[in-house]
Amino acid sequence: MPNLKSSLRDIILGGQDGLVNVLGVVLGVSAATSDLKIIMVSGLAATFAESISMAAVAYTSTEASMSKYLSDLKEEEKEVETTPQEGLRDVEQVFRKWGFEGNLLREATYKITSNKDTWTKFMMTEERREQKDGFEKPLASAFIVGTSSLLGSIVPLLPYFILRTPQSSMVYSIIISALFLFILGFTKAKLTLGNPFSSGLKITAIGIASAIVGFIIGKVLGESNI
Numbered sequence: 560m561p562n563l564k565s566s567l568r569d570i571i572l573g574g575q576d577g578l579v580n581v582l583g584v585v586l587g588v589s590a591a592t593s594d595l596k597i598i599m600v601s602g603l604a605a606t607f608a609e610s611i612s613m614a615a616v617a618y619t620s621t622e623a624s625m626s627k628y629l630s631d632l633k634e635e636e637k638e639v640e641t642t643p644q645e646g647l648r649d650v651e652q653v654f655r656k657w658g659f660e661g662n663l664l665r666e667a668t669y670k671i672t673s674n675k676d677t678w679t680k681f682m683m684t685e686e687r688r689e690q691k692d693g694f695e696k697p698l699a700s701a702f703i704v705g706t707s708s709l710l711g712s713i714v715p716l717l718p719y720f721i722l723r724t725p726q727s728s729m730v731y732s733i734i735i736s737a738l739f740l741f742i743l744g745f746t747k748a749k750l751t752l753g754n755p756f757s758s759g760l761k762i763t764a765i766g767i768a769s770a771i772v773g774f775i776i777g778k779v780l781g782e783s784n785i
Contacts, residue, residue: 582736715770
């Protein structure tokens with residue numbers, strides 16, 4: 560399975576995208592019609608379409624990132640084999656940026672370049688800023704993103720299944736969606752870096768603002784003669 564950092568990224572990506580997309584759909588349809596069946600069918604259609612789409616995008620983007628990583632790795636391996644002096648200077652340059660000088664610089668450079676695998680991985684990380692962890696398993700990433708998107712998409716639909724009244728359901732849908740988005744942002748900052756409260760508010764504001772666009776479109780078109 561992907562590491563914790565990439566898994567967290569995929570969970571937040573899928574959950575947030577699925578929730579915001581479906582919330583925008585149900586708000587837009589709720590603004591245009593009071594027919595509960597139409598609202599729920601639209602929401603469910605968006606739920607499954609969004610989840611499958613997100614999983615497919617996660618798979619293809621992860622696979623593409625992996626292909627690029629392997630291509631760049633071959634370039635670094637070729638450089639180590641054909642132009643080792645140039646590669647050695649690249650390693651020294653990295654260590655100089657870190658403040659290494661004199662014997663310490665020579666010892667560190669020798670230590671890294673004495674093993675070709677370590678050497679190439681070092682240059683991939685420090686020169687190209689690429690790491691294999693996080694996109695080495697496209698299927699796992701697709702599963703996590705798709706499942707998170709599905710679960711996130713269900714959140715704004717829950718009130719419609721429970722209350723069965725469009726207007727009340729719309730209000731509660733916004734409330735629980737905002738709460739869910741806040742928890743996502745809060746958890747993200749807790750497990751990584753940043754202020755949890757600010758992160759929660761930021762994701763909530765972005766998500767609700769995006770969903771409100773759907774409501775406005777539904778309201779305008781619902782009152783038009785289209």
